[in-house]
Amino acid sequence: MIPSTSSLTAALQTVAIGAIMYFWMRRRRSKPNEKAKPLHVDYGEAISFPFPMKVIGSLPEWIRIPLMVKGSKPSPPRDSIDILGQDSEVDPYEKKLILPGKIWRVRYSYLMSPEFKKAMEGLFGNVNAAAITNAPDHLKETLEKDIAAAEKYDTMSEKERAEQGGDSKQDMFIAKINIDGDDNALLIYNPVRLHPQMIDWINTLGEVKFIVSGSSSHTNFLPDAAKKFPNAKIICAVAADLKCQGVGMRPADFLYDVVRDEEVPTRYSGRGTYEDALEALQGQARLFHIRGDVCTQALFVLVHKHLFEVDLLYVNSDEKLRETEFESGTSIQHSSHRIFHYSLITKKAHPIGYLLPKYRCLMMDPTSLLASKLMIDAPNADGSSCVIMAESLRSALKTLSQHGVCDQVLSSHTHEMSRECFCQKLNETWGWLDGTSLLE
Ligand SMILES: [Fe+2]
Numbered sequence: 164m165i166p167s168t169s170s171l172t173a174a175l176q177t178v179a180i181g182a183i184m185y186f187w188m189r190r191r192r193s194k195p196n197e198k199a200k201p202l203h204v205d206y207g208e209a210i211s212f213p214f215p216m217k218v219i220g221s222l223p224e225w226i227r228i229p230l231m232v233k234g235s236k237p238s239p240p241r242d243s244i245d246i247l248g249q250d251s252e253v254d255p256y257e258k259k260l261i262l263p264g265k266i267w268r269v270r271y272s273y274l275m276s277p278e279f280k281k282a283m284e285g286l287f288g289n290v291n292a293a294a295i296t297n298a299p300d301h302l303k304e305t306l307e308k309d310i311a312a313a314e315k316y317d318t319m320s321e322k323e324r325a326e327q328g329g330d331s332k333q334d335m336f337i338a339k340i341n342i343d344g345d346d347n348a349l350l351i352y353n354p355v356r357l358h359p360q361m362i363d364w365i366n367t368l369g370e371v372k373f374i375v376s377g378s379s380s381h382t383n384f385l386p387d388a389a390k391k392f393p394n395a396k397i398i399c400a401v402a403a404d405l406k407c408q409g410v411g412m413r414p415a416d417f418l419y420d421v422v423r424d425e426e427v428p429t430r431y432s433g434r435g436t437y438e439d440a441l442e443a444l445q446g447q448a449r450l451f452h453i454r455g456d457v458c459t460q461a462l463f464v465l466v467h468k469h470l471f472e473v474d475l476l477y478v479n480s481d482e483k484l485r486e487t488e489f490e491s492g493t494s495i496q497h498s499s500h501r502i503f504h505y506s507l508i509t510k511k512a513h514p515i516g517y518l519l520p521k522y523r524c525l526m527m528d529p530t531s532l533l534a535s536k537l538m539i540d541a542p543n544a545d546g547s548s549c550v551i552m553a554e555s556l557r558s559a560l561k562t563l564s565q566h567g568v569c570d571q572v573l574s575s576h577t578h579e580m581s582r583e584c585f586c587q588k589l590n591e592t593w594g595w596l597d598g599t600s601l602l603e
Contacts, residue, residue, distance in 0.1 A: 199529035200546040204515045204595050206524035212532050213285055220536035231539055236409040237382045242273040244358050246325035253328055256361055261573065265467050267337045267368070268573060271355035272496065274321070274329040286522070286533075290506030297511045298501075302490060306505060309498035316495050330499045333381070334473075334575040338466040339369050340447035348372040350448060351395075352464050352471040353381055353575050354388035362391055371395045373444070377575070378459040378474040379403040379540070386412035398440050398450075400460035401431070402539040417443065419452045420460050451559040455552030457540040458526035463559060465569060473575035476588055477508055478518045518592040527552075527596075553596035560586050561603055 212220070219230055243253040257270040284290075291310045298306045316324060324330070335355040342348040347369035354374055357365075365371060371392040376385050376399035386407045389397055397415040399407070404415040417440035418431055435443065441450060451463035459474040479485045489500065503520075506512060513521040526534045529544045542548035563569040563582060572585035580588070590601045 199535065199544040201530045202524065202528035203546065203549070203598075204524065206515055206528070207513050207521050210286055210525065210531075210533070216532065216537060220532045227536065228539065231537060232405045232409055235382075235406050235539070237384075237386055237407055238276065238278070239356055239383045239387060240273045240276040240279070240331070241321070241325075242271070242329060242356060242358075243325040246274075246321055249359075251325075253326060255329070255356075255358075258364070261336075261571075261579065262467055262469060265339050266469055266573075268579075269335045269337065269355060269361070270332055271335065272329045272332045273356065274324050275331045275499075287507065290502060293512055294502045294504075294506040297505045297509045302501070302505075305490070306501060309501050312495060312498045313502060316498075324495075327495050330495045332496060333384075334573070336464075336471045336573050336575075337365065337368065338448065338464075338469070338471075340372075340444075340466060342372050342445055342447065345370070348447075350375060350444075350464070350466065351388065351392075353377040353473045354384050356384050357388055357391045373398060373448075375462065375464055375471075376400065376403045377462050377464070377471065379406075380459045380474060381575075382406050386410050389413060396440075396443060398462075400462070400540075402460060405539060416440075419450060419462055420454075451562070452555070453552060453559065454555040455548045455550070456555075457534070457538065457542050457548055458523060460540065465563070468568065468570040470563060470569050470572045470582070470585070471575075472572060472585070476518065476574045476585070476592060477520055477576050478504065478588075479577045515595050518588060524595075549596045553593070553599070553601065556589065556593055556596070557601045557603065560589065560601055564602075 219227060222230070242255045243251055244255060247253060255272045257272075259268040259270070260266075261268055294310070295303055295306050316327070316330065319327075333355050334353065336352040338350045338352070339346070340348050340350055349365065349369040349371045350373040351365070351371055352375045354376075355361075372395055374385070374388050374392060374395045374397050376382065376397075379400040379402040382399075382403045385397075385399065385403065389395070389407070389412050396417065397413070398417040398419060399415045400420045401418050404418060408414060414434060417435035417437070419437040419440055437450065437452060444450070448464050448466040451465070453461040453463070453475065456475075461473065461475050464471040479489050489497070489504075492500075507520040507522070508518065513519065513524070515524065525531050526538065527542050527549055528534050529542045529546060529548075535541045535544075543551075564586060569582040572580050572582060574580065574585070586602055594601055
């Protein structure tokens with residue numbers, strides 16, 4: 164069979180594009196800045212990046228960043244209500260009153276998206292073997308059962324998985340504050356998916372005036388929250404704002420990693436800064452932006468002596484809860500959590516951060532392709548992001564440790580804990596940043 168002219172043209176185009184990419188990548192070597200300083204600590208084995216990531220990493224910044232923004236657009240995973248309908252008996256929301264009339268926690272369950280799961284496996288491979296190796300002896304059998312349960316779960320239909328409630332969860336915190344004399348104003352932190360019944364419940368508490376993202380990596384539900392509460396002011400990082408505008412979210416009102424003293428890029432002019440956000444909160448809540456944390460641009464919110472946190476702590480700090488819930492829980496969420504924990508978090512799996520998934524270290528490494536070329540915010544090539552982050556954490560912990568400032572911490576990936584416990588765990592988790600204790 165003789166190929167048509169159009170197919171020959173397409174083939175020639177493919178060869179030409181392939182040749183250009185080949186020589187481009189050879190020249191660029193798809194490597195981060197070759198003068199970049201390696202991370203000062205060893206965070207484990209090197210990651211082999213898939214070819215498309217290497218190609219994107221080799222592109223100049225003006226093409227690469229828009230591609231990265233497009234590729235990391237929020238994509239909300241599905242939950243039991245999406246799949247089983249509003250009348251389903253499986254409630255994705257678990258509400259908890261933290262401080263009467265003032266603070267609430269909402270734990271939201273959902274199904275991890277197949278794309279996210281695939282991306283994690285693409286980077287870290289099959290983590291099952293590592294999870295069993297790293298688990299303590301008394302949990303090895305449990306991990307074997309977890310892996311069998313996770314494999315069975317993967318073969319289930321979406322409906323069956325939804326009937327189990329899903330395999331992932333995220334916490335949202337709500338605080339009632341007084342703005343312009345209205346003591347029914349609400350601030351929601353780290354928003355989750357807001358189905359009508361959740362909106363109805365929130366409306367019984369007050370009027371949402373602020374939506375705070377808390378982490379530039381938690382953006383899947385932010386555009387939906389912005390849409391559901393059109394009058395609320397949005398406080399988020401620039402990276403979160405870029406990603407969310409990619410799916411049509413209105414521009415955030417306050418960008419907390421753009422400070423007044425620095426040169427504000429034209430595209431952000433007219434938006435509020437960190438200091439403007441503090442002013443808008445009228446002293447009802449304090450913000451602590453953890454500078455240098457290029458992976459999540461973590462932002463603490465302190466309100467009613469309670470601190471809201473996301474993406475800096477990853478393990479349960481309460482030993483009793485750890486035993487009764489984490490170790491003996493039998494749901495698919497417990498199984499997934501244990502596999503994640505023992506493959507990516509344990510000290511054995513990751514020699515420098517006892518409580519930290521290794522990708523959080525990787526994201527601070529200027530010589531890593533992922534951190535330096537495939538994220539919207541990259542670590543400084545001279546390694547100074549670690550020092551900046553350590554100083555920022557140290558300063559926040561110092562303020563929080565003053566008498567009467569903070570009673571309790573609500574951590575999105577763990578449970579409530581005392582301020583003392585939080586400071587100690589944060590130090591154990593991030594003390595490696597500049598090799599000096601974060602506690603003064
Ligand atoms: Fe997270």
